[in-house]
Structures are given as C-alpha cells and as structure tokens.
Amino acid sequence: MCKLFIEADPRLWQTRLKSVRLNGFSTSVRLENLYWQVLDEIAQRDGMSLPQLLAKLHEELVFAHGEVENFASFLRVCCGRYLALQLEGDVPRDLSTPIRSLDADAILAREARRSGRGRSLSSVA
Template sequence: MCELYASQPQSLYDTTKRSLRIQGVVTSLALENQMWHLLEQLAQQQQCSVAEFISVLYQEIIERHGEVKNLASMLRVTCLTYVMNNKVS
C-alpha cells in the first residue's frame, strides 16, 4: 500500500538548516531536503536565489495578511501548492 512512499530515500526527508536574511534579519530555517529542492526549482523559475525568493514571498504575505505565523509551514504549503499545480495529468 505505501511502497511508493516508504521506498523514498531518507536523504529526501532529512532536515537541513539554512540561514537567510529576511527584511534585514538573519534567521535559521530547518526544512526537509525535498522542500529545499522544490524551493530551488521555484527560485530558478523566478530567476532568483532561494533566499531572494523566500524574502519576496515573505513580504508579499505580510502585505496580504499582515504577518507570517509560521515560516517553515508556509514554505511547505508553498511547495505542496507548486507540486499540485504542476502535476502531469
């Protein structure tokens, strides 16, 4: 039943911590490696670095919603939205 999911390499769900600057503040962010890979794809499509992509996204969410309650969760949902909107039918 879960062979597809269980067979994924552990390296994809290992967590990597990166430091980046958002609105002039350095923050550390821990995400699964697969999320970092997806964020790299998103940033590449926007022709910017991952840090730039996250910073712009963060600012746009502030403008729309006034705050980002959980940056890591927001980025995971961003990655899921990207995958769901780009799946092959």
C-alpha cells in the first residue's frame, strides 16, 4: 500500500514559497507543489492567474469570516475539497467548465446530505 505513495515523484511534496498581494499587502504563501498544481488548475478553469485566484479567495474568505487565521491551511483544504467534489461528480472533470458557473448552494446541500449532517463543515464555526 505505502509504495503507491512513497514512490511518487518527491517533487510533489516539496514546498515552494510564492509571493502574492492580498488586500494590498505583499505576503508569501508556502505550499507543497501538489497544492500549487491543483490551485493552478482551479485558476485556469475560471480564466484567472494563480495570484488572482489567491487574492479572490482571500478577499471572499475575509468578507465571509473576518480575519484569516491560516490561509495556507485554507488553501490545502480548498484543494482537497475540489478533488473530492470532482470524485463525487459535483465538479465536472471537464476543465472547460468554470467553477463560477456551478451552483454552489446545490453542491453544498448535496455535500451536507452525503455527510449526514444537514449542513456542511463550512457552516460550522
């Protein structure tokens, strides 16, 4: 079992630091290369650059929840959810379908039903 993970390309878990402007301030985000690849795919789906996606996610996160405690962790969870939602069929694997075109409320409702909670983790604070 472990061989499948251990013998993967080690570049996937190497970290890379990227500089980005969030709320008018320059900052850096350190993530593993695998996460940068997934975030780049998400950005491309909606015709954005990676820095544009990061700025938009940060802006909307601050608007919805106030201060951002750990943006890198939030981004990792975004990547995991994106991949999980693709496996569930809620996010099409066809990369020509923009994320912004999807019905987020319907997807969140289906996700909550699958988890048996009636609401998603994102609504628990």
